[in-house]
Amino acid sequence: MEALVLEQKGVLSLREIDLPLELGPDDVKIRINTVGVCGSDVHYYTHGAIGPFVLREPMVLGHEAAGTVVEVGANVQTLAVGDRVCMEPGIPNLSSRASKLGIYNVDPSVRFWATPPIHGVLTPFVVHPAAFTYKLPDNVSFAEGAMVEPFAIGMQAAARARISPGDVAVVIGCGPIGIMVALAALAGGCSRVYVSDFSADKLAIAGRYQGIIPVNIGERALKDVVLAETDGWGADVVFEASGSPKAYNGLFDLVRPGGALVMVGLPVDPVTFDVSGAIAKEVRIETVFRYANIFDRALQLIASGKVDLKPLITDTFNFNDSIKAFERAASARPTDVKLQILMEGEGN
Ligand SMILES: [Zn+2]
Numbered sequence: 001m002e003a004l005v006l007e008q009k010g011v012l013s014l015r016e017i018d019l020p021l022e023l024g025p026d027d028v029k030i031r032i033n034t035v036g037v038c039g040s041d042v043h044y045y046t047h048g049a050i051g052p053f054v055l056r057e058p059m060v061l062g063h064e065a066a067g068t069v070v071e072v073g074a075n076v077q078t079l080a081v082g083d084r085v086c087m088e089p090g091i092p093n094l095s096s097r098a099s100k101l102g103i104y105n106v107d108p109s110v111r112f113w114a115t116p117p118i119h120g121v122l123t124p125f126v127v128h129p130a131a132f133t134y135k136l137p138d139n140v141s142f143a144e145g146a147m148v149e150p151f152a153i154g155m156q157a158a159a160r161a162r163i164s165p166g167d168v169a170v171v172i173g174c175g176p177i178g179i180m181v182a183l184a185a186l187a188g189g190c191s192r193v194y195v196s197d198f199s200a201d202k203l204a205i206a207g208r209y210q211g212i213i214p215v216n217i218g219e220r221a222l223k224d225v226v227l228a229e230t231d232g233w234g235a236d237v238v239f240e241a242s243g244s245p246k247a248y249n250g251l252f253d254l255v256r257p258g259g260a261l262v263m264v265g266l267p268v269d270p271v272t273f274d275v276s277g278a279i280a281k282e283v284r285i286e287t288v289f290r291y292a293n294i295f296d297r298a299l300q301l302i303a304s305g306k307v308d309l310k311p312l313i314t315d316t317f318n319f320n321d322s323i324k325a326f327e328r329a330a331s332a333r334p335t336d337v338k339l340q341i342l343m344e345g346e347g348n
Helices: 039-047 148-161 176-187 200-206 222-229 275-280 295-304 319-330
Strands: 002-008 011-016 027-036 064-072 084-087 125-129 133-135 168-172 192-197 212-216 235-240 255-263 284-287 313-318 338-342
Touching (some): 027 084, 064 125, 133 295, 148 255, 148 284, 168 222, 176 192, 176 212, 192 222
Parallel strands (some): 168 235, 235 255
Antiparallel strands (some): 027 064
8 A cells, every 4th residue: 555654764755565454353444534743753754763662664654543434344333334433543452451450551562553663544544443443423524533632642631630620720832732731621621721832823823712821931931920820829730741851940839739740741851850849739740641541532522512623733735745744744833733634535
């Protein structure tokens, strides 16, 4: 099949590649319609590795996908040919200890699309377990379906935070994931969410949503804003979504006593932070790695109209132009939130 292949760091090609397409009894075969370009795809393209995951042989990119079921395995009851679906890109071992505990996202043997050596889905067809394939409600488009994956990370962060109705939250970092976290926090019951960044362009996009208050930390210190707006008490929940080590300086000044810090952003190197500052307020610290048991909930929220991800899709490229899409993503325009690739011959 033709696919977008990352041959090695910095080298992409659209070419034929042999990909397995045998359908097991619990699988479905999906014709891919839309694939989102993710920061991780771009990072493999520009750096050839993310942490311990190193590209050693050519790999198909793409893991944020939606499409149409074209074949179902003998045991599949929940999906039928013609169903519009989105797919959870990680396939855990369902017999593993992690899966039995319900935390299949941290199963050490999980196979995740476009994470070396596992191929991604920038290719016309894929076979996937029905258990990790979700039917799109009629009012959710393929483009929105391909946004469920990044939104699921925001949802996982909101779930980890254990938000109470009316909570005030802070999200550090206004990249695509920061915006997803802010939207999930609002949908999860926060009364308002302060989102900080240096980029006025990124903040302007986030600030279009009701309930999100942009804070340009090139102009004002985040601590000053948060303390002024909470009578000096601090935010109930702080989400770190920038991955910048600098974000950890004075981080616990932002959190109220007994509040929560949720770590979402991945710093490249180990980070030093103020343990005493956290202990003095008995801050609860949570971490987020992908998501588990979230995709169906994300779809429900999108279908309900409580979360509108459509304004975050900045541009759409045809599959034939997918190398251009990656070059554009690698140029990191601050006004680009999500670029998507539409597979040939499909409508949206
Ligand atoms: Zn992604």
